[in-house]
Amino acid sequence: MSEYLDALETRNPQSREQALMTRLPQLIAQAQTASGWASILHGVTAADIRSRVALAQLPVTRKSDLKNLQKQCLPFGGLNTTPSNQLQRIFMSPGPIFDPQGRGQDWWRFARPLHAAGLRSGHLLQNCFSYHFTPAAYMVESAATRLGCVVIPAGSGQTELQVQAMAELRPDAYIGTPSFLKIIIEKALELGADISSVQRAVVGAEALPPSLRKWLQEHGVAHVLQMYASADIGNIAYESETDGKVNPGMLLDEDLILEIVRPGTGDVVAEGEVGEVVITSFNPDYPLIRFGTGDMSAILPGMSPCGRTSTRIKGWMGRADQTTKVKGMFVHPSQVADILRRHPEISKARLIITGEMANDAMTLHCETATPDNNLKAAMVLNIREITKLRGEVVFVAPGSLANDGKVIDDARKYE
Numbered sequence: 153m154s155e156y157l158d159a160l161e162t163r164n165p166q167s168r169e170q171a172l173m174t175r176l177p178q179l180i181a182q183a184q185t186a187s188g189w190a191s192i193l194h195g196v197t198a199a200d201i202r203s204r205v206a207l208a209q210l211p212v213t214r215k216s217d218l219k220n221l222q223k224q225c226l227p228f229g230g231l232n233t234t235p236s237n238q239l240q241r242i243f244m245s246p247g248p249i250f251d252p253q254g255r256g257q258d259w260w261r262f263a264r265p266l267h268a269a270g271l272r273s274g275h276l277l278q279n280c281f282s283y284h285f286t287p288a289a290y291m292v293e294s295a296a297t298r299l300g301c302v303v304i305p306a307g308s309g310q311t312e313l314q315v316q317a318m319a320e321l322r323p324d325a326y327i328g329t330p331s332f333l334k335i336i337i338e339k340a341l342e343l344g345a346d347i348s349s350v351q352r353a354v355v356g357a358e359a360l361p362p363s364l365r366k367w368l369q370e371h372g373v374a375h376v377l378q379m380y381a382s383a384d385i386g387n388i389a390y391e392s393e394t395d396g397k398v399n400p401g402m403l404l405d406e407d408l409i410l411e412i413v414r415p416g417t418g419d420v421v422a423e424g425e426v427g428e429v430v431i432t433s434f435n436p437d438y439p440l441i442r443f444g445t446g447d448m449s450a451i452l453p454g455m456s457p458c459g460r461t462s463t464r465i466k467g468w469m470g471r472a473d474q475t476t477k478v479k480g481m482f483v484h485p486s487q488v489a490d491i492l493r494r495h496p497e498i499s500k501a502r503l504i505i506t507g508e509m510a511n512d513a514m515t516l517h518c519e520t521a522t523p524d525n526n527l528k529a530a531m532v533l534n535i536r537e538i539t540k541l542r543g544e545v546v547f548v549a550p551g552s553l554a555n556d557g558k559v560i561d562d563a564r565k566y567e
């Protein structure tokens with residue numbers, strides 16, 4: 153039985169890149185048949201978008217934009233290319249934000265993370281993602297159908313019933329949030345129930361700290377792997393193992409183009425630098441072009457020891473929306489980017505907010521190899537012009553600012 157779901161996972165990276173770029177113009181043309189994308193991509197010639205450089209010229213549509221787009225054109229903001237009455241399901245996430253599910257096999261592309269976790273035909277899965285309004289449980293269902301796995305549709309909550317199901321039905325794996333698995337194990341210990349059949353867990357929807365993974369492993373779940381997904385995109389990236397050891401990073405799904413951009417902009421950062429995850433998804437019903445997830449990550453160099461050749465990311469590294477309020481005015485990462493565009497001598501910057509509430513101070517820390525008083529004075533004026541607030545400028549050596557994706561750092565005291 154193959155270690156890999158299909159041959160796509162072990163392609164030569166250049167072949168994968170060429171295949172994605174070859175498909176890109178067709179994706180753009182398909183998206184433009186939907187009214188929302190026709191507006192967003194107005195004036196774009198699909199045939200011209202055949203490289204990452206060309207793709208990077210298109211606007212970023214952020215997840216935070218969806219609520220307003222959908223209000224203007226229910227239910228999906230005109231971003232769906234398949235009519236609503238031809239879909240399989242419509243979900244409603246908090247906001248509300250509506251998400252579609254089409255009728256294709258493994259529509260959410262969730263079979264890859266489950267297969268990488270060692271799940272195969274005949275395995276029994278206890279699916280503890282919620283079946284109520286949101287799509288995570290159905291992502292698992294569609295993947296299980298493709299793999300030939302059997303599902304216990306447990307949903308979330310009802311901890312004692314979860315333990316009873318595990319003790320009596322003996323599932324091979326748990327699928328759900330890591331924190332809920334911990335609660336189930338603690339309840340099983342309290343009840344003296346044997347749930348040792350659960351040797352594997354595929355977890356997501358929240359962070360998995362190393363301490364929690366270790367705790368789960370110490371309490372009998374030998375293989376704990378996490379995936380990174382969203383209700384808009386489905387599977388984005390997932391972990392793998394080699395000889396029972398979790399490999400570094402998370403592998404990008406085969407049907408996505410990944411960009412890491414500076415928060416608040418559409419500007420692609422250098423490989424290894426932390427920024428916002430932007431995804432272009434080849435989805436026949438709900439194509440997404442430069443979709444800003446709002447999540448932070450970075451590309452991890454090199455190949456995974458598991459033999460899969462897809463791009464790796466470091467995993468979830470926080471949220472990209474660093475908008476903060478200073479003296480009653482919102483300051484956005486995009487404003488910091490606007491300041492830097494006027495000063496190419498600055499390679500990187502971070503706006504640090506200090507002081508106490510109602511007594512705020514802004515200082516823009518800038519990496520540059522050519523510090524200059526005239527440059528500083530010009531930047532101070534631009535800070536005032538763009539943010540409508542006073543701010544100071546401090547020059548620092550190139551490479552001295554932390555590589556954590558922060559553009560705005562709120563360091564004020566709130567006590």
